[in-house]
Amino acid sequence: MQSDKYWVGTWRPHKPRGPVAALYGSPGPKYALPGLIGSAQRDPTKCKAPVFSFGIRCEKANSNSSPGPTYLIPSNITRRGRNGTPAFSISSRSKQPLLFRAPGPGQYSPENSEKLIFHSPPAYSLSGRSKAGSTKQLPGPATYTLPPMLGPKSAVTTSSPTYTLCGRSKSGSFHEDMAKSPGPAAYKAVDPYIYKQKPPHFSMTGRNFIPGEAAQKPGPGAYCPERVTFTRAKAPSFTFGLRHSQYVSPFIMDVES
Template identity: 45%
Template sequence: MDGAWVGTWRPHRPRGPIAAQFTSPGPKYSIPGTTGYLAHSPIKTKAPVCIFRGDKHPMAENCSPGPRYYVQPSITRTGKYEAPAQYICGRPNVKMTKITPGPSDYSTDKASKHVYKCSPSPSMGFRHKAVAANQTPGPNVYTVPKVVGPNTAYTHASPCYSMKWKSKHNGFAEDLSKTPGPAAFPRVELEVYKKRAPEYTMGTKSRIRGDSVKPGPADYSVGKVTLIRPQAPAPTFGLRHSVYTTNLITA
């Protein structure tokens, strides 16, 4: 062990470096600034940089003619603007190759149905030869279903009332002496209009299928009904030890 005693203990060598044993350079390092764009602090955001410079020097040779040319008002940024105009000149010479129809050759009377709305106007004419062999029924063969009355095909019928003659039953001319009496009708059973009472049929005993002997009522013990009835606790007195335990043998 190296070193002298300090009081009651002796200093020993440290296991690792201690920061207090080393000297620092002191406050000779400065924090980077937050203004400007040179040596800016990397942990701060930079603001937009605007540079102001002087006027640009004039060129040695001027390539622009200056405002000595007059620009027409019709010149726009997309090109020259011209208003629509019609030229007045003579008719051009057209080589006549064929005779074209004039206005009188056209019929303008039938043009109204193409321009204006009009009701359908079928034309009456002769039957075509191609349809002559087709023996189809004409319009007079079919009948239009009626819409009046109870038996309508596709419309709702309103209530209909029919007039008929007066019935002779219960009339003033009916002879009541010819009606049947109470004895003419059969007796109506009571079960028809009231609740029927239970009925029992007495017959012979049916034959039991099979040749096996079945137990009778005397073969059952009705006293031990512990399956469906509650039972009081019934302790049993017996040996507590096992029956296989060897008895004590004394000499």
């Protein structure tokens, strides 16, 4: 081991207790990938072939599985229930209950039952002023403000329409600077056809190209004036029905020879 004069601090190199990842160039035992053998703890990303296993040999069952003489059935128990004469038992005396305190005759007031039994007129009483009510600060008559009876803002009575005349402002008025007043072009004219009846309009569009000799134009034979039925009456026309199928048997009549 080298001398301690070349080291700074108390740390000294030592052998690690277990494998350190920094000592290996590859991950090594750092990653624990699941195996590919068996059915438990297997890599789920890999394809798994069907597996079969042999059953284990079960232990030999005990031939004597009855409880034996563990249960003792009384002799008076039959398949129809308990057999025998009725039996009674004497239980112990219960504890003495607490003393019941019933009200005595002096606790009732029969003189107050007249209001509940007989008809009595209403009775009123005047109680004394409590001390707690003297400290309350009630509002005085001047606290309330009645609505006005004059002017346009009267909420109780009807008022006629009122008008006011205000003075002309000297700053920014039209007689100071004529440029501040709007000109005729400042107003947008409304289309009269919005509130009036609009007459029909027609327009003629220009031809985009000059047709040449290569253009496909219909000839005189393309028109069929004899088939025009929009401008003149059409004569009645008839058609024959469909030809019957050759598989249909013909109609045969009995003809005397």
